Amino acid sequence: xxLVDAIRKASQQPRASQPERRVVSYSLxxxxxxDKAGATPDAQQLQTVHFEVRLTNQQLHDLLxxxxxxxxxxxxxxxxxxxxxxxxxxxxxLAEQGVIPAFKVDGRWRFLKNALxxxxxxxxxxxxxxxxxxPQKEESHAA
Numbered sequence: 001x002x003l004v005d006a007i008r009k010a011s012q013q014p015r016a017s018q019p020e021r022r023v024v025s026y027s028l029x030x031x032x033x034x035d036k037a038g039a040t041p042d043a044q045q046l047q048t049v050h051f052e053v054r055l056t057n058q059q060l061h062d063l064l065x066x067x068x069x070x071x072x073x074x075x076x077x078x079x080x081x082x083x084x085x086x087x088x089x090x091x092x093x094l095a096e097q098g099v100i101p102a103f104k105v106d107g108r109w110r111f112l113k114n115a116l117x118x119x120x121x122x123x124x125x126x127x128x129x130x131x132x133x134x135p136q137k138e139e140s141h142a143a
Contacts, residue, residue, distance in 0.1 A: 010047050073113050080111035
């Protein structure tokens, strides 16, 4: 379990009316969570998690930049190209052809991150289904 998964798991737990304070330590290299209160965390209790991260200025800058790029739902052409690992010119052609979901604002291409994620999943699904349907077609021709 990594840090992001731990935070996501803690945020998805139902909230209780009377929160109980606990000190919980978590090691990124270890799957275990130790609880100083000695009790197993109940799914109905609100868990408070405090952690400390020591970063250099450059690491903090990179982390905040990454968060800003991944959390913001609308991407520019450059951001979307970086996200999809394409050249800007290639992405622009795909957008103009309507192959990839995009729209223009003041003459500039914009891309919704969720739409790009769904588009990639559909591309993978269609690729998967075409690979699995080809052997069946070959078997039917052989029979």
